Amino acid sequence: MVVPPPKACISGALPWGPNNNETMLPAYCQPEPACLIARLHGGSCVAQGVLEPVLCESGFYCPENGRKKIPCPEGSYCRKGSVEPIKCSAVSNCPKGSERDMSLIPLGIVIVIDALLITMVIVLKVRGFFVIRRINRKDHRVHHPLKRSPTFYKTIGGSISGKFHGKNEGKQYEELDDEVDTDVIYGSVGPDAMPLSPSLDGYDRQLRRHPIGFEAMALKEDMFSVAAPMDDDNNAADRTDLQRFVQSLSKIMGASTFGLSFEFQDLRFHPKKSPRPILQDVSGFIHAGSLWGVMGASGAGKSTFVNVLMGKQSGITGITKVNGIAGDIKKYKKIIGYVPQDDIVLPELTVRENILHSARVRLPVSWKDDEIQHHVDVLLNCLQLDHVKNSLVGSPGAPVISGGQRKRVSIGMELAAAPMALFLDEPTSGLDATAAASIMATLKALSRLGMTVITVIHQPRPEIFESLDSLVLLGAGRMIYQGPEEGVQSYFQNLGYNFPAHSNTADVMGDIIAGEGRLYKPIGDATVKGLIDYWAMAHPSAASINPDRRPPISIAETAVLSNTIKERGAQWYRQLYFCFNRSLLQQYRMKSSFFFELGVGAMSGFLIGLAQLNSKGDNFTGIFIEPYQLISSATIYSKIPQMSLLVGLAIGLTASAPGVKIFGEEKLVFWREAAAGHNRFSYYMGKVFSTIPRMVLANLHFTTLFMLLSTPQISYMHSFAANLLYFYCIYGLASCVSMVTRREDGPLLAVMLSLIVGVLNGMSPTLDKVRTWHMEWLWRSSPGTWLAEAYFTENLMPLKYLYDIEVARKSMGYWLDGYARDCGMLLFLGTAYRVIAFVGLRFMYPTKQR
Numbered sequence: 001m002v003v004p005p006p007k008a009c010i011s012g013a014l015p016w017g018p019n020n021n022e023t024m025l026p027a028y029c030q031p032e033p034a035c036l037i038a039r040l041h042g043g044s045c046v047a048q049g050v051l052e053p054v055l056c057e058s059g060f061y062c063p064e065n066g067r068k069k070i071p072c073p074e075g076s077y078c079r080k081g082s083v084e085p086i087k088c089s090a091v092s093n094c095p096k097g098s099e100r101d102m103s104l105i106p107l108g109i110v111i112v113i114d115a116l117l118i119t120m121v122i123v124l125k126v127r128g129f130f131v132i133r134r135i136n137r138k139d140h141r142v143h144h145p146l147k148r149s150p151t152f153y154k155t156i157g158g159s160i161s162g163k164f165h166g167k168n169e170g171k172q173y174e175e176l177d178d179e180v181d182t183d184v185i186y187g188s189v190g191p192d193a194m195p196l197s198p199s200l201d202g203y204d205r206q207l208r209r210h211p212i213g214f215e216a217m218a219l220k221e222d223m224f225s226v227a228a229p230m231d232d233d234n235n236a237a238d239r240t241d242l243q244r245f246v247q248s249l250s251k252i253m254g255a256s257t258f259g260l261s262f263e264f265q266d267l268r269f270h271p272k273k274s275p276r277p278i279l280q281d282v283s284g285f286i287h288a289g290s291l292w293g294v295m296g297a298s299g300a301g302k303s304t305f306v307n308v309l310m311g312k313q314s315g316i317t318g319i320t321k322v323n324g325i326a327g328d329i330k331k332y333k334k335i336i337g338y339v340p341q342d343d344i345v346l347p348e349l350t351v352r353e354n355i356l357h358s359a360r361v362r363l364p365v366s367w368k369d370d371e372i373q374h375h376v377d378v379l380l381n382c383l384q385l386d387h388v389k390n391s392l393v394g395s396p397g398a399p400v401i402s403g404g405q406r407k408r409v410s411i412g413m414e415l416a417a418a419p420m421a422l423f424l425d426e427p428t429s430g431l432d433a434t435a436a437a438s439i440m441a442t443l444k445a446l447s448r449l450g451m452t453v454i455t456v457i458h459q460p461r462p463e464i465f466e467s468l469d470s471l472v473l474l475g476a477g478r479m480i481y482q483g484p485e486e487g488v489q490s491y492f493q494n495l496g497y498n499f500p501a502h503s504n505t506a507d508v509m510g511d512i513i514a515g516e517g518r519l520y521k522p523i524g525d526a527t528v529k530g531l532i533d534y535w536a537m538a539h540p541s542a543a544s545i546n547p548d549r550r551p552p553i554s555i556a557e558t559a560v561l562s563n564t565i566k567e568r569g570a571q572w573y574r575q576l577y578f579c580f581n582r583s584l585l586q587q588y589r590m591k592s593s594f595f596f597e598l599g600v601g602a603m604s605g606f607l608i609g610l611a612q613l614n615s616k617g618d619n620f621t622g623i624f625i626e627p628y629q630l631i632s633s634a635t636i637y638s639k640i641p642q643m644s645l646l647v648g649l650a651i652g653l654t655a656s657a658p659g660v661k662i663f664g665e666e667k668l669v670f671w672r673e674a675a676a677g678h679n680r681f682s683y684y685m686g687k688v689f690s691t692i693p694r695m696v697l698a699n700l701h702f703t704t705l706f707m708l709l710s711t712p713q714i715s716y717m718h719s720f721a722a723n724l725l726y727f728y729c730i731y732g733l734a735s736c737v738s739m740v741t742r743r744e745d746g747p748l749l750a751v752m753l754s755l756i757v758g759v760l761n762g763m764s765p766t767l768d769k770v771r772t773w774h775m776e777w778l779w780r781s782s783p784g785t786w787l788a789e790a791y792f793t794e795n796l797m798p799l800k801y802l803y804d805i806e807v808a809r810k811s812m813g814y815w816l817d818g819y820a821r822d823c824g825m826l827l828f829l830g831t832a833y834r835v836i837a838f839v840g841l842r843f844m845y846p847t848k849q850r
């Protein structure tokens with residue numbers, strides 16, 4: 001190769017190699033000092049001689065081996081070093097001499113989608129408003145006790161203030177709020193203000209209102225009888241609801257009897273860490289179809305005891321029998337309902353939606369959806385939730401329905417599945433007297449239907465205490481008393497305890513079993529140990545407690561029962577569909593957070609694009625290909641990884657907090673549903689699938705604005721796909737975070753992790769450097785590296801006719817030409833995060849899912 005003589009190095013600014021041919025090869029001319037400095041800093045200067053080529057300017061193209069320099073024609077754009085113009089996309093502003101293509105098509109799509117979303121939300125809101133109004137009006141006319149009981153209403157009308165009072169007396173009920181709360185309305189009708197005339201037949205002083213549904217049944221037990229006369233319209237309607245409910249139950253159970261009986265003998269639980277047994281020598285019998293209260297001082301072992309009966313507690317010795325048959329209680333899980341102390345319900349769903357989901361997942365597979373809906377509506381009526389069924393449940397911090405109604409929703413979620421035994425943990429705690437009485441009346445009615453209802457209860461008010469059929473009293477993990485509620489006072493009196501006149505039996509008994517017996521027994525043994533020993537001596541076995549217990553169920557009945565259990569629960573794919581729908585609905589109800597995520601995505605895309613605006617898509621300066629290396633400027637290899645770093649950080653900041661919110665705020669719901677037999681995989685996959693639409697939309701907003709302003713070499717579609725997969729990774733990471741942290745720490749930790757995986761992208765230190773530390777595996781396990789590599793590949797490959805990209809690749813340490821592999825790895829990492837999160841969800845708190 002012959003280098004032309006130095007005389008060729010005269011001044012002149014010419015396009016790329018105008019004089020180059022086989023005999024006149026490009027020449028490196030010693031540059032002027034100013035030009036040298038400019039090149040060392042990555043800049044350019046005019047050619048230093050006629051034989052020294054320069055890059056074709058942006059806005060021009062230089063065909064015929066650079067012999068011509070032609071302005072880019074209208075409708076095309078020409079980047080720096082172009083050999084020919086590139087056609088602009090259909091909708092973009094490309095006048096003559098354009099340097100880049102700022103396509104407006106994606107922006108148009110974003111605007112159309114946003115307009116559609118906003119219109120859809122407005123239409124749904126308006127439609128929802130009218131539908132709920134119509135339904136509520138209809139329901140008020142059909143179901144509401146006040147509406148159905150004009151006599152009652154007129155009688156108390158004079159005593160009620162506010163909406164019930166005044167000039168529109170004939171129309172008062174129609175004017176009630178949709179979200180009106182019966183507990184509040186009825187509660188506002190003070191007992192003193194109430195003219196308790198005989199005409200108010202059915203009015204309950206304890207509830208301070210006219211009971212319906214389960215409550216009415218508890219108070220008037222013969223009402224349930226099919227043959228009972230219809231004494232008035234109210235009772236007829238109540239009776240019909242109850243009959244329908246019972247019909248539903250019979251259909252679900254496939255057995256004549258609803259309740260389960262429990263027998264337990266010598267139960268003992270002594271965890272290694274505990275210095276003393278938590279339960280010891282606990283024996284007894286719980287009849288089917290009765291309402292049981294489990295009482296004891298704090299730490300007496302009440303929760304442990306009911307957990308044993310529900311099959312939730314492992315490490316127990318002793319015998320437990322269900323319906324007279326010994327075995328693993330876990331197999332009855334699908335027909336045992338458990339209502340936890342906290343109302344674990346989904347606040348974004350309505351009362352009906354919460355209960356309906358439970359019914360759809362847990363009722364027998366053979367049930368059609370309209371049958372399930374009917375069952376739920378009947379149940380809502382029986383639970384007196386029909387007038388608030390379309391109200392959101394809300395959270396304790398932002399309540400929509402009252403505490404008592406929320407508790408009934410929680411109970412309803414279990415009843416929807418028609419359990420044969422219902423366990424409750426302090427169902428009246430935190431409720432006012434009216435709401436507590438209402439809950440207890442409901443439980444009583446359920447027990448009268450044949451269900452076995454067992455509730456842990458703490459310091460009950462007299463009326464609640466008296467509503468219990470039987471009691472289990474525990475002290476220091478051992479039995480103090482088991483038997484009818486009416487017999488408990490005489491039992492303690494026989495042991496020498498005095499119950500002061502007019503005292504509350506429950507309070508006195510509570511003091512005695514909490515170790516304050518001396519207050520009521522001046523002489524003799526008044527210790528809890530004394531009570532335990534006496535009970536053990538008098539009742540050496542379970543049989544001695546309940547000599548009249550029923551024989552075990554027959555083989556035929558056992559077969560029916562196992563069939564009933566086997567049929568319970570929708571198939572996993574149907575559960576997945578229900579969970580997917582539910583999660584979409586939740587996101588729709590939390591639309592402000594959804595729109596906020598879109599807004600943040602758009603804003604971060606705009607800002608990062610703005611930061612790249614001046615570079616006009618020129619993100620790389622390399623060493624020219626042979627034989628032009630010597631005239632190369634200083635290289636700039638890190639600008640593309642830098643751009644991908646910004647993209648990664650922006651997506652991390654946009655998606656990590658919503659990701660945590662979607663996956664992390666419902667651990668309690670997941671545990672409750674898993675414990676009730678819902679399919680865990682379906683729940684999780686429903687959540688995963690439901691995030692896809694919001695990821696796509698958030699990414700659309702981000703990528704569109706970013707690409708519009710930054711106009712890099714990578715195509716819109718390739719950038720969109722890589723960014724979407726990065727969103728997928730961040731959501732996956734957020735789901736992992738939500739498994740291991742507290743709810744309030746989740747967003748912060750997720751943001752922190754997204755920063756870490758964003759920074760581990762091979763820009764600095766470069767992957768090449770990291771390789772020398774033998775740490776490439778760490779960088780390769782971060783989605784940031786694969787995103788950067790995808791961007792590096794796609795921005796560099798179009799320039800390989802100009803620059804020696806192999807040198808750039810080696811210098812940075814990325815692999816080139818593997819965009820599909822990079823995207824595949826992002827998909828793999830995002831999926832791996834989800835698998836880890838699911839495994840964590842499944843195995844981290846196994847006891848809570850039992």
Ligand SMILES: Nc1ncnc2c1ncn2[C@@H]1O[C@H](COP(=O)(O)OP(=O)(O)OP(=O)(O)O)[C@@H](O)[C@H]1O
Pocket residue numbers: 271273274278296297298299300301302303304305
């Ligand atoms: N797995 C366990 N390992 C160690 N100790 C346990 C375990 N389970 C329960 N305990 C302890 O046993 C005691 C009884 O617990 P349990 O929750 O059954 O009582 P409780 O009567 O329901 O109390 P509270 O009314 O306060 O809820 C408590 O001191 C508790 O810390």
